[in-house]
Amino acid sequence: MTAAIRAEGLLQRFGAVVAVGPLDLELRAGERLAVLGGNGAGKTTLLRLLATAARPARGRLELLGLDAGRQRERLRARLGYVGHQLGVYPALTAMENLEFFATLHGLGRADAAAAVELVGLASLAGRRVEQLSRGQHQRLALGRAVLHRPELLVLDEPDASLDSEGRSLLGQLFDGRTVVMATHDSALARQVCDRALLLRAGRAAGDPWSLRVVKT
Amino acid sequence: MVAARREDIAVRFLNVVYAVARKDLRAELRGRELLPALAQFVVLALVIANFAFDLDLVSGPRLSPGILWLVLVFAGLVVFGRAFAAEKESGSLEAMLLTPAGPAAIFAGKALAAAALLVACEALLLPAMAVFLGSPISAAVVVTVLVATAGMASLGSLFAALAAQTRARELLLPVLALPIWVPFVIVGGKAVQVAMSGQSLTALPLSSQPLVVMADFDILFLVVASLAARFVLDD
Amino acid sequence: MTEPEDRRLYALTALALAGMLVAAGMIFLYAPQDALQGPVQRIFYLHVNSAIAAYICFGMVVAGGVAYLWKESVRGDRLARAAATVGLVFTTNAFVMGMIWAKPIWNWDPSKTWDARVTSTAVLWVVYAGYLLVRRFATPGRPAMRLAAVVGIVGFVDVPVVHFSVQWWRTLHPGPVIDAAGGPALPPEMLLAFMVTMVAVLLLAGTLVAIRYRIEARRDELEDRAVAAQLELAASHGSR
Numbered sequence: 001m002t003a004a005i006r007a008e009g010l011l012q013r014f015g016a017v018v019a020v021g022p023l024d025l026e027l028r029a030g031e032r033l034a035v036l037g038g039n040g041a042g043k044t045t046l047l048r049l050l051a052t053a054a055r056p057a058r059g060r061l062e063l064l065g066l067d068a069g070r071q072r073e074r075l076r077a078r079l080g081y082v083g084h085q086l087g088v089y090p091a092l093t094a095m096e097n098l099e100f101f102a103t104l105h106g107l108g109r110a111d112a113a114a115a116v117e118l119v120g121l122a123s124l125a126g127r128r129v130e131q132l133s134r135g136q137h138q139r140l141a142l143g144r145a146v147l148h149r150p151e152l153l154v155l156d157e158p159d160a161s162l163d164s165e166g167r168s169l170l171g172q173l174f175d176g177r178t179v180v181m182a183t184h185d186s187a188l189a190r191q192v193c194d195r196a197l198l199l200r201a202g203r204a205a206g207d208p209w210s211l212r213v214v215k216t
Numbered sequence: 217m218v219a220a221r222r223e224d225i226a227v228r229f230l231n232v233v234y235a236v237a238r239k240d241l242r243a244e245l246r247g248r249e250l251l252p253a254l255a256q257f258v259v260l261a262l263v264i265a266n267f268a269f270d271l272d273l274v275s276g277p278r279l280s281p282g283i284l285w286l287v288l289v290f291a292g293l294v295v296f297g298r299a300f301a302a303e304k305e306s307g308s309l310e311a312m313l314l315t316p317a318g319p320a321a322i323f324a325g326k327a328l329a330a331a332a333l334l335v336a337c338e339a340l341l342l343p344a345m346a347v348f349l350g351s352p353i354s355a356a357v358v359v360t361v362l363v364a365t366a367g368m369a370s371l372g373s374l375f376a377a378l379a380a381q382t383r384a385r386e387l388l389l390p391v392l393a394l395p396i397w398v399p400f401v402i403v404g405g406k407a408v409q410v411a412m413s414g415q416s417l418t419a420l421p422l423s424s425q426p427l428v429v430m431a432d433f434d435i436l437f438l439v440v441a442s443l444a445a446r447f448v449l450d451d
Numbered sequence: 452m453t454e455p456e457d458r459r460l461y462a463l464t465a466l467a468l469a470g471m472l473v474a475a476g477m478i479f480l481y482a483p484q485d486a487l488q489g490p491v492q493r494i495f496y497l498h499v500n501s502a503i504a505a506y507i508c509f510g511m512v513v514a515g516g517v518a519y520l521w522k523e524s525v526r527g528d529r530l531a532r533a534a535a536t537v538g539l540v541f542t543t544n545a546f547v548m549g550m551i552w553a554k555p556i557w558n559w560d561p562s563k564t565w566d567a568r569v570t571s572t573a574v575l576w577v578v579y580a581g582y583l584l585v586r587r588f589a590t591p592g593r594p595a596m597r598l599a600a601v602v603g604i605v606g607f608v609d610v611p612v613v614h615f616s617v618q619w620w621r622t623l624h625p626g627p628v629i630d631a632a633g634g635p636a637l638p639p640e641m642l643l644a645f646m647v648t649m650v651a652v653l654l655l656a657g658t659l660v661a662i663r664y665r666i667e668a669r670r671d672e673l674e675d676r677a678v679a680a681q682l683e684l685a686a687s688h689g690s691r
Contacts, residue, residue, distance in 0.1 A: 015591035016677040053310050055451045055593060072450075077316040085307025091243040103235040104317040106228060128246070144311065203685050371605070378598050382588040391581045392602060395574045396609050399616040406620055417623075429619060433612060440608055444601045447520055451593055 002065040004029040004152060004178035005050065009059035012045050019045040020202040022059060027195075029151070032179040033208060034189035037199035043182040044084060044156055046199065050180055051081035051154040064151060077105065079152040080145030086137055087144065090130040094121050094140050097129060098147060105148040112147065119143040119169060134161040139169065146173055155181045159188050167191070229324075232317040236325025240299065241332060250298060254291055254337045261287045262348045271349060280351035281409040284341070285401045288361070288368075289394065291337045296372035297389050299330040300380035309380075313450055323377065323445035330376075331369035338365065356411035363427055364404040367434035370441040371396045378448045396437075403429050460662060467658040470651035474644075482644035494552045496648040501545035502572060503649065504656040508538030509575065511660065512582065513607040516600030528596045529671065531603060532586065533663035537656060539579040546572050562624065567617035574613045578606030 003026050011021030020042035027033055035043050048054040049061065052072045061068035066075050088097045098112035105111075116125050119139040129137060138161050145153060153174065158181060159167060170181075171192045183189055189196055197208040244250050265283045269275060303309035303326075312322050338361055345351040375392040379385040407426035410417055422428060478496045485492035511534035518527025549569060550559070557563040582602045589595040637645065 013592060013678055016674045018678055018681050022682065051314060053314060053451075057592060073316055073318065076314050079314075081311075081314050083307050083310065085305065087307040087311030089239065089243055089308055090306065091246040092239065096239075096242070100235055100239050101311070101315065104232055104312060104315040104322075106231075106316060148315075201685060374601075374605070378585070378601065381590070381594060381598065382585060384584070384588040388581065388584055388588060391577060391584060395577045395581070395606065395613070398570070398574055399609070399612045402613075402616040402620050406623065420622075424619065424622070429616075436608070436612070440605055444605060447597050447601050451597075 002029070003027060003062070004031070004064055005180070006062040007050075007059065008061075010046075010049060010056050010061055011058040012042075012049055012054070013057045018202055020049070020199070021056070023204055025197070025204075025208070027178060027180070029178050030176065031195060032174055032181070032193040034186075034193040034196040035180060035182040035199060036184075036186065036189065036196055037182075041199040042202035043199055045202070047081075047154050047156045047180060047182055048083070051079060051083075052076060053081060053083070077148060078150050079154060080148070080150040081154045082138075082141045082145045082158055083156045086141035088129050088137065088140050091128060093126050093128050094132065094136075094143075095125040097140060098143055101144050101147055107148060115143040115147045118146065118173075120165070135163055135166055138162055139166060142169070142173060151177060153177050153179045153181075155179070157182050157184065159183055159185055229318070229321045232321035233325040233328065236312070236317075236322055237328040237332070240326060240329030244329075244333060250295070250333060251336060254294065254333075255340055257291060257294065258287060258337065258341045258344055261290070262344055266348065273350060276350040277352055277412060280345060280349055280412055281405050283349065284345060284351070284357075284361070284408060285405050287341055288334075288338070288364075289397060289401065291341070292334055292368055292372055292397070293390055293393060295333045295337065296330050296369075296376040296393070297379070297385065299326050299333075299373060300376045301385060304380045309449070319446040319449040320442055323373065323449060324442070326377075327369050327373035327441070330373050331365055334365050334369065335362065338362075352412045352414075354411055357408050360404055360407045360411065360427065360430070363430045363434065364400040367400055367430060367437050368397050370434075370438045374441045374444055374448060377445070381448075399433055400430060403433070456665070460658075460665065463658045463661060467651070467655045470654045474648040474651035477644040477647045482641050483638065488556060491552060491555050494548050496645055497652070498545055498548040498552060499645075500649045500652040501541045501548065502568070504652050505538050505541035505545055505572070505575065507653070508534040508541060508656060508660065509579070509603075509607065509610075512538060512579075512603045516603040519596055519600050520604075525596075525671070528600070529664060529667045530660075531600065532667050533660050535579055535582050535586075535603070536663055537659045539576070539583065540659075541656060542572060542576045542579060546576060565617070566621060567614045570617045571610050571614040575606075575610050578602070578609065582606065 005025060005027040007023055007025040009021070010023040010025070012019045013021075023046070035046060037043050045054075049056050049068075050063070052063070052068055052075055055069060063075055064078055068075065089100075092100070095112065095116055098115050099109055102108060102112040102115075116122050119142055121136060121139055121143065124132060124136060129140060132140065138158065142155075142158060145155070158170060162170070167188060170188075174192055179193070181189075181193060186196075195208045195210055198205040262283070265271065265279075265287075269279050269283075271279065300309065303312075313319060342351075342353045342358060342361070346353045372393050375396065376389055379388040379392060382388055403426050407417075407430070410426075417425060474496070478493055482493065482496070484490060512531045515524075515527040515529070515531025515534065518524040519531070546569075549572070550564075553559055553564050553569075582599055585602050586595050586599045589598045
């Protein structure tokens with residue numbers, strides 16, 4: 001099976017400072033990886049590399065079988081990313097946001113409507129984002145990320161403001177997808193992910209280990 | 217998978233441009249921050265000009281071309297600066313780039329919206345100048361300003377996008393944009409001056425007519441900006 | 452990096468300095484005094500050649516930028532970095548000398564001073580300054596290199612456009628064109644002094660760029676070593 005993510009010697013630096021790497025990583029399709037680590041450990045930098053939001057200084061990165069450096073346009077149609085800043089427009093309504101991103105993906109209103117339904121914001125679709133709570137805001141960002149039915153999801157601390165309902169939403173969204181999620185919450189990681197990788201000062205502290213998935 | 221036809225690509229490109237421009241304008245109109253701020257800026261600038269230059273019935277019209285371009289340049293810095301600053305902060309610029317839409321189309325949409333906002337500012341500035349400074353605003357003046365706006369928008373937006381990615385956006389945008397806008401100020405300034413003083417430049421050959429020269433600049437800078445956009449927006 | 456390179460640079464520097472001394476001799480001792488403008492006209496030799504050197508440096512900035520954007524050539528970017536600083540110095544020099552020259556000739560009358568060359572040189576200066584500022588304030592690494600390259604290339608397109616605009620403007624306001632030597636053609640002695648100075652200045656500019664290139668190469672190397680050291684340190688601490 002093609003690996004969903006294959007990274008070899010992945011390294012990102014800013015001047016003389018190494019932010020993350022060198023890192024080797026392999027993730028199979030459908031696997032869900034939690035990236036753990038303290039502040040400044042390099043989680044955000046790593047996730048940005050995996051989302052093709054930034055290019056690594058060194059190393060090879062293959063996503064969904066495609067070269068992350070050369071096939072970015074194709075890749076971006078198949079992956080979804082939510083960073084620290086959620087990437088939605090405060091002055092527009094939830095629905096307008098989703099419709100806008102749907103157009104960018106070459107999709108239509110129906111897809112936007114499906115996404116708003118999926119993240120449980122249908123009743124607030126006409127509300128401006130600046131009037132939404134932070135948790136609702138976060139859901140909208142997730143809706144934006146799954147709008148185009150991507151195979152790979154890269155999420156930077158998506159749980160930061162989600163309530164328990166929101167967290168079960170995460171589990172739903174992860175279904176059938178390959179996921180890389182940065183989080184501070186190891187309990188959540190155990191709940192929704194299969195493996196965990198600990199970053200310390202940009203490097204992997206050990207191999208990604210298997211999380212015991214507690215099924216109820 | 218069938219390769220996309222050229223018409224499809226063009227249609228998708230235009231769809232994105234339109235969607236991005238519409239989104240920007242909608243956000244500005246809803247936010248109601250920029251247009252009132254620009255209106256205030258225009259009025260204040262004219263008040264200051266009036267007292268700083270000690271304007272009267274003679275000097276008002278005579279100094280009008282200069283005042284027009286000064287106010288336009290500074291308003292432009294504000295409008296183009298904002299176009300990208302807010303996006304960068306909310307992470308939405310990145311969100312847009314991480315779609316198949318493509319940096320060129322996204323850039324074009326934003327430049328178009330910013331140009332429209334600058335035109336809105338001009339729609340306020342020109343009548344205000346006629347009223348407060350006694351400037352003779354004619355159709356020729358309006359057309360000149362519009363042609364210049366098109367050119368200023370393409371590179372102004374490019375550098376605004378660039379500056380937004382640095383630590384010193386407010387310092388860099390003027391330093392980068394003003395040299396680029398100098399040709400428009402020179403040619404446009406002369407064109408407005410001529411129009412306002414009732415002279416004519418019909419003696420010049422067509423290729424040297426100010427509007428034609430500025431249109432040439434517009435095309436040149438549009439091409440340059442579209443080629444450079446993807447290097448500025450995307451890593 | 453190694454001894455022979457050091458020696459070559461020293462030799463080049465010595466040659467450049469010698470060249471400048473010869474040029475100085477030519478300018479002050481050999482070239483005749485201008486009939487119309489007097490001794491102040493001697494600024495022309497260094498002024499015009501500084502401008503030429505500045506534009507050539509700018510060409511290198513652009514070439515380096517294109518090399519980076521097209522081929523991801525870090526060496527190209529390094530050349531651009533090196534040439535930009537040197538170019539800025541020569542532009543400043545050309546501009547200041549021009550202003551000094553303009554004072555006794557035109558008394559700094561703005562309607563005469565701001566001709567096509569002065570204006571485009573001023574714009575060139577701001578573009579260079581912008582280039583260096585972008586390098587400093589952008590995220591180090593890829594972003595700084597790519598954004599600076601764009602500034603260099605767009606600026607390169609802009610400067611002739613500015614020049615053209617002012618010339619266009621001048622066709623409506625004909626003013627006295629600054630006469631380089633006060634006559635329709637340069638007398639042969641002045642021409643010789645000019646050519647010698649040009650060679651000397653270009654040699655000096657080339658030397659300065661070579662030295663700066665070396666400095667930038669060393670800087671890059673030090674950075675790479677710091678990174679390697681960090682990586683080794685982390686590796687030896689047991690984390691893989």
